[in-house]
Amino acid sequence: MTPEPDIVIIGAGAAGIGAARRLAGSGLSILMIESLPRIGGRAWTFKTPVGTVDLGCAWLHSADRNPWTRIAEESGFAVERRPSAWSRQFRELGFSREEQDAAHQAFAEWSERLATNPPASDRASDALEPNGSWTPYLQALSGFISGDELERISAKDYVAYDAASTATNWRVPAGYGTLIASSLPGNVEVHLDTPLRSLALGGTGIELQTSRGPLQPRAVILTVSTNVLSGDTIAWPSALEPWRDAAARLPLGANEKIFLEIVGDSPFVPESHVFGNPHDPETGTYYIRPLGSPLIECFLGGAGARSAVADGKDAAFARAVDQLAALFGSSVREYLRPLAASEWRRVPSIGGGYSHALPGQADARIALARPFDDRLFFAGEATHRSDFSTAHGAYQSGVRAAEEAMHALLPMSR
Numbered sequence: 541m542t543p544e545p546d547i548v549i550i551g552a553g554a555a556g557i558g559a560a561r562r563l564a565g566s567g568l569s570i571l572m573i574e575s576l577p578r579i580g581g582r583a584w585t586f587k588t589p590v591g592t593v594d595l596g597c598a599w600l601h602s603a604d605r606n607p608w609t610r611i612a613e614e615s616g617f618a619v620e621r622r623p624s625a626w627s628r629q630f631r632e633l634g635f636s637r638e639e640q641d642a643a644h645q646a647f648a649e650w651s652e653r654l655a656t657n658p659p660a661s662d663r664a665s666d667a668l669e670p671n672g673s674w675t676p677y678l679q680a681l682s683g684f685i686s687g688d689e690l691e692r693i694s695a696k697d698y699v700a701y702d703a704a705s706t707a708t709n710w711r712v713p714a715g716y717g718t719l720i721a722s723s724l725p726g727n728v729e730v731h732l733d734t735p736l737r738s739l740a741l742g743g744t745g746i747e748l749q750t751s752r753g754p755l756q757p758r759a760v761i762l763t764v765s766t767n768v769l770s771g772d773t774i775a776w777p778s779a780l781e782p783w784r785d786a787a788a789r790l791p792l793g794a795n796e797k798i799f800l801e802i803v804g805d806s807p808f809v810p811e812s813h814v815f816g817n818p819h820d821p822e823t824g825t826y827y828i829r830p831l832g833s834p835l836i837e838c839f840l841g842g843a844g845a846r847s848a849v850a851d852g853k854d855a856a857f858a859r860a861v862d863q864l865a866a867l868f869g870s871s872v873r874e875y876l877r878p879l880a881a882s883e884w885r886r887v888p889s890i891g892g893g894y895s896h897a898l899p900g901q902a903d904a905r906i907a908l909a910r911p912f913d914d915r916l917f918f919a920g921e922a923t924h925r926s927d928f929s930t931a932h933g934a935y936q937s938g939v940r941a942a943e944e945a946m947h948a949l950l951p952m953s954r
């Protein structure tokens with residue numbers, strides 16, 4: 541490893557790659573270290589015997605202003621602009637048209653209350669209708685959107701995302717993870733399987749201890765998740781307590797995916813969707829044969845995702861098959877086989893799905909994004925004020941941190 545580069549980027553996820561792309565051509569020497577044996581972090585297109593699946597990010601959210609859309613187009617990746625099937629319940633199975641209308645109305649009214657008459661507590665659950673019959677449905681949506689129960693979600697933070705989102709969602713058929721991983725500039729020195737073990741602040745520079753030895757850069761761009769920053773896998777100096785405290789107020793929720801292979805001549809229609817059980821806050825939501833592929837993607841959030849990891853993959857596959865059998869009839873069991881499942885919560889260098897602010901803590905994103913002493917710059921999805929929890933927010937945060945580092949190290953760029 542080059543022991544004294546100008547900048548070390550910790551983490552090869554979307555934020556680290558955004559930083560590396562912005563620094564390319566700056567004249568500063570950069571080196572990237574990554575704990576995992578692959579590039580991409582929570583962007584991971586995984587090969588299965590029947591095609592690839594995105595275990596992490598899959599949708600270009602706010603796609604019409606998402607920098608990854610431009611990068612995809614510039615680098616020759618196809619972008620699928622067909623609208624998602626999320627809002628339609630296939631053949632109204634287990635969720636009648638009237639019920640769907642009522643559930644969507646309950647969500648719209650709750651969202652409106654959050655935006656126009658937010659609860660003084662900043663607790664998103666305090667905007668629920670008392671004893672509302674669609675509360676379990678709204679809790680399930682909170683799991684998918686924020687990874688946690690509404691009692692633990694800041695209304696202000698939720699609204700900031702919602703107001704900035706353009707609600708345009710596109711896909712990259714080759715895989716969002718493939719796009720992100722292949723976007724790291726080829727000339728960046730990257731060391732995979734190289735966890736940072738400790739970070740110390742010397743007189744002027746920064747001292748890093750990694751599994752492959754020490755590094756002494758002039759500056760560091762830190763992109764690790766909030767659970768890693770607030771946890772104990774890395775030894776931190778006490779001067780970083782305010783940043784670790786901010787990270788603890790922006791925990792990762794729980795989000796996981798389970799994929800089932802479809803075999804034989806099944807009744808599953810391409811690009812269709814079912815909500816498993818709209819009355820169960822732990823339900824999965826099922827995207828059937830996305831882009832025609834022979835599989836079903838089950839998305840879990842909050843309590844449902846926590847149970848999937850705690851109970852193990854076999855139990856999670858069985859629960860997904862049971863839920864589909866309850867909707868389509870028991871005969872569909874013969875067409876379904878376990879294919880792949882994520883366990884983001886168990887990956888020590890990640891620790892969960894994506895960040896949300898706890899009630900009253902939306903401003904922690906601003907606190908987390910502040911540089912330390914023109915030497916240490918913070919990036920990662922959680923540092924974005926409105927596009928947090930996404931791959932494009934992560935990318936933009938990396939670009940922002942890279943510009944801060946350039947201003948600090950290259951006075952001419954001020």
Ligand SMILES: Cc1cc2nc3c(=O)[nH]c(=O)nc-3n(C[C@H](O)[C@H](O)[C@H](O)COP(=O)(O)OP(=O)(O)OC[C@H]3O[C@@H](n4cnc5c(N)ncnc54)[C@H](O)[C@@H]3O)c2cc1C
Pocket residue numbers: 550551552553554555556573574575576580581582583595596597598599600601734735736737763764765768773774795796797882884889890892893894919920921922928929930931932934
């Ligand atoms: C199930 C799921 C579905 C999602 N769906 C979408 C979606 O459809 N669209 C969307 O936009 N977003 C989605 N997201 C969110 C998106 O994937 C993330 O917001 C984004 O990828 C985060 O990028 P990042 O660079 O901030 O963090 P990360 O990807 O976590 O990158 C940080 C990197 O730092 C590394 N690291 C940690 N500790 C160390 C250490 N000690 N030393 C060295 N390296 C270390 C980690 O291994 C990791 O690779 C989803 C996430 C999940 C989990």
